[in-house]
Amino acid sequence: METIEELEKARVTIPSSIVGVTFFSHYDLWLFQSEKDLKVCDVCDAWDGGLIQGDQLRRIFNQRGSMLMILDEDTIQVSLHKNCRCKLIRIGRHGEEEEES
Numbered sequence: 001m002e003t004i005e006e007l008e009k010a011r012v013t014i015p016s017s018i019v020g021v022t023f024f025s026h027y028d029l030w031l032f033q034s035e036k037d038l039k040v041c042d043v044c045d046a047w048d049g050g051l052i053q054g055d056q057l058r059r060i061f062n063q064r065g066s067m068l069m070i071l072d073e074d075t076i077q078v079s080l081h082k083n084c085r086c087k088l089i090r091i092g093r094h095g096e097e098e099e100e101s
């Protein structure tokens with residue numbers, strides 16, 4: 001019988017076949033959104049409203065030691081620090097212009 005630790009490790013382990021693969025377009029546009037309250041830190045407040053192209057997500061956040069957790073296809077939880085509540089919201093999807101034409 002597997003231990004809880006082994007199950008947890010299996011849940012968070014990324015298969016080597018998809019390491020380096022992104023599930024989002026490099027041309028998607030993401031809006032950094034902090035919680036707009038008195039608890040927001042200076043770092044998150046400075047990022048608030050910033051736009052980030054999809055191909056820059058890993059570079060920017062991996063350099064900072066941050067974790068990105070996909071919540072749904074248009075929302076990513078950002079962990080810039082402990083108890084971070086910020087999110088990236090997709091505001092532009094690559095290919096939308098062509099589909100609307």
